[in-house]
Amino acid sequence: MALKPAVIVALVLIVIVVAGLLYWYFVVAPPKPTEEIPDKITVGLTLGLSGSYSYASHQGLWGIQAAIKWINEVYGGIKIGNKAVKIELKYYDDQSNKELVSSLYEQLINVDKVDFLLGPYGSPLVMVAAPVAAKYNKLMINWMGTGDVIHEQGYKNLVMVSTHSSYQMRPAMEMIKTLDPNATIAVIFKEDEHNRYLARGALEEAGKLGLSVVFNKSYPVDIKDFTPIFTEMAAKKPDVIVICAHEADGILAAQQLAELNINAKLMIMGFVPSLKSFRDALGNLAEGWAGTNQWTYGASYTPSDAQALGYEWFGPTEDKFLELYNQVASPGQFPSEHAGAGAAAILVLARAIEKAQSLNQDAVRNVLNTMKLATFYGLYQIDPTTGKQIAHKEILSQWQGGRFVAIWPPEIATSRPVYPIPTWDEKRQGAQALP
Amino acid sequence: MVTAEYVIFVTIAGVMLGTFYGLATIGLSFTFGILRILNSGHGSFVMIGAYISYWCFALLGLPPLVSSLLAFAVGFFMGFALYHGLISRVLGGPELISLVLMFAFGIFLQEVAKFSWSASPRGFTWGLGSINIFGYEYPLTRLIGGVVSAVIVLVLYVFLFRTKSGNAIRSVVEDPEGAALCGVNVSRVYALSLAIALGLTVASGALSTLFVSGGIEPYMGDPYTTRAFAIAVLGGLTSPFGSFLAGLLFGIIENLSYMLLSLANVGNPFSMTRFLTFAMILLVLLIRPQGLLKR
Numbered sequence: 001m002a003l004k005p006a007v008i009v010a011l012v013l014i015v016i017v018v019a020g021l022l023y024w025y026f027v028v029a030p031p032k033p034t035e036e037i038p039d040k041i042t043v044g045l046t047l048g049l050s051g052s053y054s055y056a057s058h059q060g061l062w063g064i065q066a067a068i069k070w071i072n073e074v075y076g077g078i079k080i081g082n083k084a085v086k087i088e089l090k091y092y093d094d095q096s097n098k099e100l101v102s103s104l105y106e107q108l109i110n111v112d113k114v115d116f117l118l119g120p121y122g123s124p125l126v127m128v129a130a131p132v133a134a135k136y137n138k139l140m141i142n143w144m145g146t147g148d149v150i151h152e153q154g155y156k157n158l159v160m161v162s163t164h165s166s167y168q169m170r171p172a173m174e175m176i177k178t179l180d181p182n183a184t185i186a187v188i189f190k191e192d193e194h195n196r197y198l199a200r201g202a203l204e205e206a207g208k209l210g211l212s213v214v215f216n217k218s219y220p221v222d223i224k225d226f227t228p229i230f231t232e233m234a235a236k237k238p239d240v241i242v243i244c245a246h247e248a249d250g251i252l253a254a255q256q257l258a259e260l261n262i263n264a265k266l267m268i269m270g271f272v273p274s275l276k277s278f279r280d281a282l283g284n285l286a287e288g289w290a291g292t293n294q295w296t297y298g299a300s301y302t303p304s305d306a307q308a309l310g311y312e313w314f315g316p317t318e319d320k321f322l323e324l325y326n327q328v329a330s331p332g333q334f335p336s337e338h339a340g341a342g343a344a345a346i347l348v349l350a351r352a353i354e355k356a357q358s359l360n361q362d363a364v365r366n367v368l369n370t371m372k373l374a375t376f377y378g379l380y381q382i383d384p385t386t387g388k389q390i391a392h393k394e395i396l397s398q399w400q401g402g403r404f405v406a407i408w409p410p411e412i413a414t415s416r417p418v419y420p421i422p423t424w425d426e427k428r429q430g431a432q433a434l435p
Numbered sequence: 436m437v438t439a440e441y442v443i444f445v446t447i448a449g450v451m452l453g454t455f456y457g458l459a460t461i462g463l464s465f466t467f468g469i470l471r472i473l474n475s476g477h478g479s480f481v482m483i484g485a486y487i488s489y490w491c492f493a494l495l496g497l498p499p500l501v502s503s504l505l506a507f508a509v510g511f512f513m514g515f516a517l518y519h520g521l522i523s524r525v526l527g528g529p530e531l532i533s534l535v536l537m538f539a540f541g542i543f544l545q546e547v548a549k550f551s552w553s554a555s556p557r558g559f560t561w562g563l564g565s566i567n568i569f570g571y572e573y574p575l576t577r578l579i580g581g582v583v584s585a586v587i588v589l590v591l592y593v594f595l596f597r598t599k600s601g602n603a604i605r606s607v608v609e610d611p612e613g614a615a616l617c618g619v620n621v622s623r624v625y626a627l628s629l630a631i632a633l634g635l636t637v638a639s640g641a642l643s644t645l646f647v648s649g650g651i652e653p654y655m656g657d658p659y660t661t662r663a664f665a666i667a668v669l670g671g672l673t674s675p676f677g678s679f680l681a682g683l684l685f686g687i688i689e690n691l692s693y694m695l696l697s698l699a700n701v702g703n704p705f706s707m708t709r710f711l712t713f714a715m716i717l718l719v720l721l722i723r724p725q726g727l728l729k730r
Contacts, residue, residue, distance in 0.1 A: 050545075050546055050549065051654060052654040052657070054549055054554035054652075054653065054654065055553075055554035055555050055556065055652065058553075058554060096654075191703075191705070217703055217704070217705065218703045218705060219705045220705050220708070220709050221658075222658040222661070222662065223705070224452060224455075224456075224646055224647060225448060225449075225452045225577075225646070225686075225689070225690065227445070227448045227573075227690065228445060228448075228690055228693035228694055228697070228704075229693065229704075229705060231441075231444075231445075231571065232697055246650075247556045247649065247650040247652070248556070248647060248649055248650020248652075248655060249650070250649075250650075251558050251647070251648070251649025251650055252646075252647045252649060252650070255560070255574075255648065255649065256574070258562075259565050259572065259573075259574035259576075259577075260565070260571075260572050260573075260574075261565070261572045275556060276555070276557075277555070277556045277557045277558035277649055277650065277651070278558065278649065280557065280558045280559055280560075280649075281558030281559055281560050281648055281649035282560055283560050283562070285560070285562075330553065333553075333555075428562075
């Protein structure tokens with residue numbers, strides 16, 4: 001039976017339409033938004049639990065665990081839709097070894113299938129981890145890789161919660177300018193990336209504020225004797241000595257300044273004066289020493305600070321954080337700035353996920369671009385292009401009467417700066433730096 | 436302005452630091468010179484000594500001078516135990532095996548220290564004040580550290596050249612088979628040598644706190660290993676006294692070159708100091724590939 005041409009045309013048209021519809025449905029049409037909210041959100045990172053970053057990494061881990069405890073047990077989980085989702089942590093020991101970092105982050109992403117990443121501790125290791133996160137378009141919260149250069153590489157999914165190295169000494173310069181506009185400054189720094197940036201920031205800010213820098217020299221990483229450099233510096237008679245150092249060399253520098261009896265109206269170091277070993281090593285000679293920190297217990301932001309500054313508050317208060325920290329940390333430990341930074345990274349990430357109502361990396365990253373948040377650790381706001389932190393401020397603290405108290409910035413200071421500080425001889429006689 | 440007094444002062448500071456560098460290296464050369472073992476875990480033994488000094492001071496109030504004796508005893512015992520437990524099994528084998536073995540043992544010590552005392556850096560102060568040298572203040576602890584380091588090396592010299600055990604050690608160094616034929620218990624000499632070497636290294640760790648009494652933590656030894664290898668190569672690697680001499684030179688050059696570079700108005704003299712120090716090593720090795728002294 002021959003078909004009529006009209007029927008043939010109609011059949012052909014029907015076949016074409018059906019085929020077109022099938023093609024559109026299976027190939028062209030975008031998938032329906034099927035994002036299911038999981039029962040848990042896994043956050044992964046590596047930490048130098050052994051090796052030279054062990055101290056800071058352990059502190060960071062305890063801070064992270066304390067913040068997760070707050071979110072899961074106190075806050076009740078991250079609120080997405082009608083669900084309250086708990087955070088689970090997955091971490092590996094990178095042995096403070098950058099050769100291991102790359103493969104461990106590959107494992108976190110491809111084998112453990114973590115939802116989000118935190119960076120490892122330390123700039124050299126973050127430099128290795130960041131490209132891996134970028135390769136898989138995974139969001140990475142950088143909590144303590146403070147080297148400026150990391151965020152100048154174009155990694156779009158890297159977000160920082162702490163102050164970058166070159167900004168850490170700037171508040172100290174502001175304070176000096178306020179205390180003594182005509183002060184002369186000596187800057188001495190260790191020849192590593194972090195301290196070089198620290199010194200660069202100090203020098204730039206000093207120049208901007210019109211402070212006079214009379215001495216500016218570096219020293220090698222494995223220094224054992226500061227005698228030549230200090231003897232040369234002493235001839236310049238600076239009012240303020242600024243030292244950019246790490247633990248061992250920083251303590252050595254302070255001890256040798258005392259031994260060589262070189263006095264100044266104020267002595268400032270990076271984070272070293274906040275360490276217990278600094279006070280143990282110097283005893284009463286630590287009086288008057290000032291140090292900069294990302295955070296220090298006793299100088300935390302509060303919900304009312306956040307409100308006054310126009311930032312949204314999220315997370316535990318300082319005291320609650322300490323309580324939770326003590327539940328996860330080894331006995332006898334006290335939270336350092338590293339613990340605060342680790343906690344802040346988790347809190348910032350959790351709040352961004354809540355605001356995005358999604359686990360989509362780009363959606364959360366977009367929220368992080370504009371979010372203004374305050375935690376006990378300080379303020380959070382980033383430059384959307386680089387992911388650099390622009391709101392968090394270093395806290396300057398000073399040993400006063402056996403206590404390391406916050407003296408700058410004024411909004412969270414708990415004491416006034418002592419300037420000039422007692423001389424070494426006065427401190428040997430028992431004098432304390434009291435405002 | 437540089438005066439003669441300033442030059443003398445900086446030289447004295449360099450000598451004190453140099454004697455300590457020498458002592459901290461001598462154990463490395465001793466081990467290699469006698470047992471042909473490269474102690475790549477050297478810095479970890481220095482770290483153990485620093486902890487001994489710290490705990491003796493913190494718990495018992497003992498100054499580093501006293502605790503260095505205890506540190507020597509601990510290192511001596513460790514040397515014997517290590518020899519009989521591990522080293523004797525790999526002795527005579529490829530040097531790479533002992534190199535890896537000591538590297539692994541060094542990491543083991545670091546992790547044991549971290550497990551026992553945590554990774555938190557520690558420090559203490561044994562303030563003895565300073566003395567005035569030509570108008571410049573110099574800390575007494577450093578002076579004592581330098582002098583005691585020199586005395587220990589002198590005692591080692593007397594032991595090696597004026598005692599029967601010392602003669603036995605030197606005979607084994609010269610010809611182990613000949614020494615064995617003459618009745619020397621070579622295995623015992625090896626054990627004794629490792630014990631002395633590690634005793635000296637751990638004691639140097641305790642004395643290191645006279646120079647740097649802060650930043651005592653499980654991984655503090657790594658820079659000591661690097662520096663000790665450089666100094667030992669300069670000294671002749673197999674010669675303990677060559678190492679001491681090289682350490683002395685290292686300290687003096689480090690300090691004096693800073694002064695000279697400052698005079699020349701070099702931007703960052705300390706960076707150039709390291710360059711000059713290692714350039715000197717290269718120069719010496721070009722002229723004397725065997726190092727400053729032979730065994």
